[in-house]
Amino acid sequence: MLSNDPDAEHSARIIRERAGDLGTPSFAIVLGSGLGAVADALTDAVAIPFGDLPGFPLPLVRGHAGRLVLGRLGGRDVAVMQGRAHYYEAGDVAAMKVPLRALAITGCPAMIFTNSAGSLRLEVGPGSLMMITDHINFAAANPLIGEPGEESFVDMTEAYDAELRARLRAAAGRLDIPLHEGVYAWFSGPSFETPAEIHAARTLGADAVGMSTVPEVLLARWLGLRIAALSIIANPAAGMAGKALTHETSVTEAARAADDLTRLLTTFLEDGAAA
Numbered sequence: 001m002l003s004n005d006p007d008a009e010h011s012a013r014i015i016r017e018r019a020g021d022l023g024t025p026s027f028a029i030v031l032g033s034g035l036g037a038v039a040d041a042l043t044d045a046v047a048i049p050f051g052d053l054p055g056f057p058l059p060l061v062r063g064h065a066g067r068l069v070l071g072r073l074g075g076r077d078v079a080v081m082q083g084r085a086h087y088y089e090a091g092d093v094a095a096m097k098v099p100l101r102a103l104a105i106t107g108c109p110a111m112i113f114t115n116s117a118g119s120l121r122l123e124v125g126p127g128s129l130m131m132i133t134d135h136i137n138f139a140a141a142n143p144l145i146g147e148p149g150e151e152s153f154v155d156m157t158e159a160y161d162a163e164l165r166a167r168l169r170a171a172a173g174r175l176d177i178p179l180h181e182g183v184y185a186w187f188s189g190p191s192f193e194t195p196a197e198i199h200a201a202r203t204l205g206a207d208a209v210g211m212s213t214v215p216e217v218l219l220a221r222w223l224g225l226r227i228a229a230l231s232i233i234a235n236p237a238a239g240m241a242g243k244a245l246t247h248e249t250s251v252t253e254a255a256r257a258a259d260d261l262t263r264l265l266t267t268f269l270e271d272g273a274a275a
């Protein structure tokens, strides 16, 4: 799965050339809307605009900067994607295939996805962090459709790596940051969900809803990467708080939690062995 993708190979080469010793990150971190400030915590940072990396997205959505930042966090080499491509932007569910593949080609073994999300649990309010334990694909789209070979039959039983989750839980405990855990339901967006959809999602076992991450997790598991994922709760989901939802709220509420997220990721990286 790593071979035969000229754009990914080209991008991986550029990453290695520009980042030098930092060009084989031990973790890649994908930042959701409003969470770009996490990248400011990196030391020795080298930033590469997505426009310089063939096949990387040129994000249109507010709250996404569109840079790959390589540097050090918690004593480890990391690559941070400040911005991502969403299915709802151009209807391409595999829009993150090249970036994730390029990072895998550099030798990066693990990824941490972050997103801003709506909460389906009233007790988990804006600014809370939720570690994703599993997901439900309500968008019913899959970036692996059309991929040749048996590898596309990816086992999703333990998609969210148990050991990485244990390490995140321990880091949160050490920092006294409440870390909720739950199931993330992916809706395509860009419209927010209806209250009936939220009721259905809650009834079917979801704890948070959002418009990203799931296609990336499918691609990353197909690429053989270990993964963890964190939702930053931006709002109670549709119909739960009697308020209209806006993208502005998603961005500003997520930004308020960026500091907690940075501390959590730093401690997680400090504490653990390489992925």
Ligand code: HPA
Binding pocket: 116, 117, 118, 119, 192, 193, 209, 210, 211, 234, 235, 236, 237, 238, 245, 250
């Ligand atoms: N729904 C979907 N995506 C979101 C939400 C939401 O309520 N909040 C932030 N991203």
